[in-house]
Amino acid sequence: MLDIEDGPSAKKHRRNSKAEDAVAAAERRKQLDAERRQLPAWAARDKLLQLLQEHRTLVLVGETGSGKTTQIPQFLLSARFGSIAAPDKPTSDNAGAAGPSDDVKLPFEGPGVVDKHGGFRSPGQAQTNHHTSAGSDGNGVSDHGGAEQQTGRRSIGGSGSNRAGGGAIAVTQPRRVAAMTVARRVAEEMGTKIGDKVGYAIRFEDVTSPSTRIKYMTDGLLLREALLDPMLSRYRVVIIDEAHERTVHTDVLFGLLKGVQARRGDDFRLIVMSATLDTARFVDYFPGAVAALIRGRQFPVRVMYTAKPEDNYLDAAINATLQVHSDEGEGDILVFLTGQDEIDSAERLLRDRLAALQSSRVASPSTCRELLVLPIYAALPPEQQMKVFEPAPEGQRKAILATNIAETSITIPGVRYVIDTGHVKARDYNAKLGLESLAVVPVSQAQARQRSGRAGREGPGKAFRLYTEADFAVLEPTTPPEITRCNLGSVVLQLKAMGIHDVLGFDFMDPPPRAAILRSLELLYALGALDAAGRLTEEVGRRLSRLPVDPMFGRVLLAAMEMGCGQEAVAVVAMVSTENVFHTPRQKEREWRAARLKFVSREGDHLTLLNVFRGFRELPKESNKARTTWCSDNFINIRAMRKAEDIYEQLVRFLGPPSPPGLGLQLATCGEDSTPLRRALTAGLFPHAAKLQPDGSYRVLATGRQVFLHPSSVLLDRKPDCLVFNELMHTTRTYARDAVAIEARWLPELAPAAFAAKTTAAIAGVGVGVGASGGLAPAAAGMGAGARGQVPRGAI
Numbered sequence: 001m002l003d004i005e006d007g008p009s010a011k012k013h014r015r016n017s018k019a020e021d022a023v024a025a026a027e028r029r030k031q032l033d034a035e036r037r038q039l040p041a042w043a044a045r046d047k048l049l050q051l052l053q054e055h056r057t058l059v060l061v062g063e064t065g066s067g068k069t070t071q072i073p074q075f076l077l078s079a080r081f082g083s084i085a086a087p088d089k090p091t092s093d094n095a096g097a098a099g100p101s102d103d104v105k106l107p108f109e110g111p112g113v114v115d116k117h118g119g120f121r122s123p124g125q126a127q128t129n130h131h132t133s134a135g136s137d138g139n140g141v142s143d144h145g146g147a148e149q150q151t152g153r154r155s156i157g158g159s160g161s162n163r164a165g166g167g168a169i170a171v172t173q174p175r176r177v178a179a180m181t182v183a184r185r186v187a188e189e190m191g192t193k194i195g196d197k198v199g200y201a202i203r204f205e206d207v208t209s210p211s212t213r214i215k216y217m218t219d220g221l222l223l224r225e226a227l228l229d230p231m232l233s234r235y236r237v238v239i240i241d242e243a244h245e246r247t248v249h250t251d252v253l254f255g256l257l258k259g260v261q262a263r264r265g266d267d268f269r270l271i272v273m274s275a276t277l278d279t280a281r282f283v284d285y286f287p288g289a290v291a292a293l294i295r296g297r298q299f300p301v302r303v304m305y306t307a308k309p310e311d312n313y314l315d316a317a318i319n320a321t322l323q324v325h326s327d328e329g330e331g332d333i334l335v336f337l338t339g340q341d342e343i344d345s346a347e348r349l350l351r352d353r354l355a356a357l358q359s360s361r362v363a364s365p366s367t368c369r370e371l372l373v374l375p376i377y378a379a380l381p382p383e384q385q386m387k388v389f390e391p392a393p394e395g396q397r398k399a400i401l402a403t404n405i406a407e408t409s410i411t412i413p414g415v416r417y418v419i420d421t422g423h424v425k426a427r428d429y430n431a432k433l434g435l436e437s438l439a440v441v442p443v444s445q446a447q448a449r450q451r452s453g454r455a456g457r458e459g460p461g462k463a464f465r466l467y468t469e470a471d472f473a474v475l476e477p478t479t480p481p482e483i484t485r486c487n488l489g490s491v492v493l494q495l496k497a498m499g500i501h502d503v504l505g506f507d508f509m510d511p512p513p514r515a516a517i518l519r520s521l522e523l524l525y526a527l528g529a530l531d532a533a534g535r536l537t538e539e540v541g542r543r544l545s546r547l548p549v550d551p552m553f554g555r556v557l558l559a560a561m562e563m564g565c566g567q568e569a570v571a572v573v574a575m576v577s578t579e580n581v582f583h584t585p586r587q588k589e590r591e592w593r594a595a596r597l598k599f600v601s602r603e604g605d606h607l608t609l610l611n612v613f614r615g616f617r618e619l620p621k622e623s624n625k626a627r628t629t630w631c632s633d634n635f636i637n638i639r640a641m642r643k644a645e646d647i648y649e650q651l652v653r654f655l656g657p658p659s660p661p662g663l664g665l666q667l668a669t670c671g672e673d674s675t676p677l678r679r680a681l682t683a684g685l686f687p688h689a690a691k692l693q694p695d696g697s698y699r700v701l702a703t704g705r706q707v708f709l710h711p712s713s714v715l716l717d718r719k720p721d722c723l724v725f726n727e728l729m730h731t732t733r734t735y736a737r738d739a740v741a742i743e744a745r746w747l748p749e750l751a752p753a754a755f756a757a758k759t760t761a762a763i764a765g766v767g768v769g770v771g772a773s774g775g776l777a778p779a780a781a782g783m784g785a786g787a788r789g790q791v792p793r794g795a796i
């Protein structure tokens with residue numbers, strides 16, 4: 001396998017003299033500067049800064065690609081929001097011109113998206129929103145009064161206020177890719193090295209330094225930072241970007257930031273940025289917030305539907321791509337698919353079809369122009385991600401195969417055609433069963449519109465929806481916030497660790513279902529993270545909250561420390577935290593299956609992954625060549641391995657060192673004896689314990705749900721009587737992925753709170769009749785006496 005990082009291409013640039021490099025860099029910056037100034041955000045700069053002087057919360061709406069993410073933080077920095085003092089310069093001559101006004105204009109001038117269904121740019125919709133409308137100041141931005149509207153200009157953190165080191169700007173992104181690509185872009189625009197003035201931080205990767213003023217980060221990471229620094233004192237401004245996505249972390253941050261604001265007062269600014277118009281929710285939620293709109297450019301987009309439903313949207317997407325390529329004029333194609341596997345197969349199919357077309361020469365002349373197929377998804381290596389942003393070479397056309405990452409978080413220049421499969425991979429959570437899953441589901445109407453809109457960024461475009469107009473009409477209007485449909489285990493744990501005891505009473509913008517909160521309280525209790533009164537336990541809970549992994553895996557790690565298999569457990573958790581360790585090329589199935597045999601452990605997938613990790617670590621770290629060869633010989637993805645190694649080392653740093661964030665734990669090894677490791681896995685994954693059924697399926701003990709072993713599991717040939725697994729996956733059936741064989745008798749011993757009912761009932765003071773057979777018992781008193789009873793009895 002070719003490894004881009006190790007390739008020879010990097011060296012080519014060295015031949016240029018330093019002077020030539022400098023000239024090229026200056027040219028590039030000039031060009032970037034010109035590009036920046038064209039962005040709609042640029043026209044709104046002064047007004048935005050002024051609004052931010054006057055209001056503690058700014059809700060900023062702007063069409064995707066208008067420069068919110070890349071420009072606003074730079075404006076703040078140049079106005080010294082990100083460092084010492086506010087600008088002295090009066091902002092613009094029309095200060096105060098805005099304000100509640102009847103003179104309401106359309107929020108987006110220009111043609112707007114042609115969308116028969118009243119897309120989000122339709123005037124009617126915009127006007128029904130009382131908080132967002134365009135003023136007449138000609139400044140590209142408008143505001144409507146918030147409570148603080150007329151309080152006059154204040155100097156924010158003027159030179160008098162002492163905020164040593166506390167002046168940075170944090171910008172959150174729901175996705176890691178967005179944080180990385182945007183940070184790189186902004187560093188380039190500012191002419192600095194990434195990690196210097198501009199940096200990014202995502203889980204397991206921190207590219208910042210003490211001089212970092214603008215820090216792009218995932219929303220999950222800011223939440224983690226709040227754990228250690230509840231006032232977020234190192235930030236002067238926090239920008240919650242892509243707020244419309246309403247990820248679970250964003251929603252929790254809203255609640256926390258509201259508190260931070262109340263306590264930090266004028267020393268702190270919050271900007272909520274969103275690509276959709278429904279700002280009312282945000283404005284209502286944050287006291288004294290004001291909404292502003294960046295007037296974007298948007299060209300008309302013709303939306304086309306299929307005449308009848310498609311059986312296979314993947315095939316349909318490939319056909320549509322080829323058709324656009326052969327029939328349509330200039331412009332790149334953006335195809336929305338659901339995930340990496342699907343994108344990989346689409347890429348393969350598309351290349352095969354293109355090759356066939358080329359050789360048969362039946363294609364129309366324009367098909368002979370090359371089609372450059374480029375994937376983009378979160379797990380793609382950064383170098384490859386960056387490729388989609390480069391313009392297609394002369395005479396070529398890009399076909400970008402993307403997940404919903406390209407919906408709003410990143411803007412790819414050159415796109416004129418959008419192909420929307422109408423599907424997305426979404427998290428779903430069944431609170432009753434306590435099971436979380438990722439499933440491919442239809443998009444919402446709002447998502448479909450957002451996708452179509454991507455075709456009209458640079459000129460009139462076309463969107464091909466691979467579903468019927470009737471199907472569109474019955475789609476959900478919007479996607480419900482993630483917090484209402486996900487496992488809240490780690491969120492509840494973090495709230496508890498921040499001292500927010502009454503999680504049910506937390507000021508959520510949209511409260512999650514009570515049952516889901518109760519479920520996670522039960523889980524945390526069963527894991528030993530909470531005591532019977534629902535308080536965080538120091539021994540387990542506090543430690544778990546510090547570990548950057550899911551509480552269940554965190555519990556595996558803590559148990560492993562006690563059981564003398566810390567090194568193995570950390571390796572396993574690192575391996576399951578990376579994706580796609582194994583290469584499985586279709587054409588070489590026999591070869592990769594043979595190679596895999598070397599690593600297979602009959603005891604399960606976790607141990608198999610451990611064998612791979614051990615094999616990799618035996619090779620000297622300095623020898624890239626040996627590692628590359630080993631990986632390619634064994635059909636193993638070197639990038640996944642490097643990532644796993646990195647996570648391994650970071651987790652070791654979290655667990656080992658005696659001072660925080662280190663937990664001061666011993667990382668012993670259990671050698672070749674797998675029992676301690678399997679026991680440690682049981683101690684954390686017991687809510688996912690399942691028992692073999694006569695028909696070859698498994699039954700999850702805690703919920704009674706029937707699941708099937710995933711076809712990729714090494715246990716498939718010799719199914720153990722009892723196992724624990726990492727996660728469930730829904731396709732045609734519910735599959736348990738990554739499973740390891742355990743002994744049923746370990747369960748009551750290692751997870752007494754869940755499997756030894758008598759003890760539990762006594763501790764919890766809730767006399768619910770759960771049989772010794774298990775089921776997660778109700779947690780602390782008063783937290784959840786409901787939702788019992790579906791527990792299968794005598795299952796073990």
Ligand code: CDP
Pocket residue numbers: 039062063064065066067068069070071181182185389408409410411412413
């Ligand atoms: O946040 P918003 O969607 O409003 O826009 P943005 O992400 O700040 O992007 C503004 C412009 O910068 C886009 O139109 C892209 O042309 C460009 N950009 C880029 O070329 N490469 C990136 N990695 C990010 C943005």
Ligand code: MG
Pocket residue numbers: 065068069070241242408409410
């Ligand atoms: Mg953005």
